[in-house]
Amino acid sequence: MWLSMRIITPLFLLLGGVQGKDNIENCKLLSESESAKKALRLLEPLTQENFTVDVKEEKYSYTFRVCGDVDGQTNAGLVQLKDGGKNVRIGNYNQTRVIGGSDWILLIYEGGEKYDSHCSGEARKAMVMISCSKDEKGKFSVVLEDREKQLDCYYLFELDTSAVCPVIPSKLSAGSIFLIVVxxxxxxxxxxxxxxxRLVVGAKGVEQFPNYAFWSEIGTLSADGCDFVCRSRGNREEPPTYRGVGTEPLEEEQEERDDHLLPM
Structure with a gap:
């Protein structure tokens, strides 16, 4: 019996810790769809954080949590905390709607406490626009409370975070990969x-460079190759200026003597 209790007690503690942990599964979608579930899963890194903003003019603050209890209130995802007054539940995460975009998610908590005299006494609703911002780690702010109408009133908030930023895969071209390999x-x-x-041959100075003799001659070899391909190396004779004139040197004609023409 004592051995069984030693085994069962840690097991219950472990299960209790898993059930009590805030995670994205705590949010109950009023309208389930694959796109809503996919958008909600992107908010998983934010489930362990409280986001709070103070409204100094009204002397109260708002606290928001993704799929988790705020101020120990069950199912309360966003609460208005008043100094010395009654806290007001704005929205419940067990009544959630999610709309996702390319770099933003609109998270809606419904089923909050009802208005006393505004909006025909309907339940409060919180709308949190979660936008991509790589420079912000969780900036939470109040935009407005739209309650000057009969129905469909809401609180609007903004949360800037990098959690919803799209992952841009790096694409390397074939040429880039080839250059990296080379x-x-x-x-x-x-x-x-x-x-x-250096270590095996014991070379010093520039001789430490591998195949130094070859690389030192590469310039000369390249010049020789270029000279062989691009230049004429044969012994060519200059063409004659006039056609019909041979290139062989003319023999000197014997000087004609006209001594026999002189009178004796």
């Missing part, structure tokens, strides 16, 4: 060759 291979070649030349 750069990595070149780095391994230089570093590995340097260590080998």
């Amino acid at each position: 750069f990595c291979c070149l780095s391994v070649y230089i570093l590995g060759g340097f260590l080998y030349q």
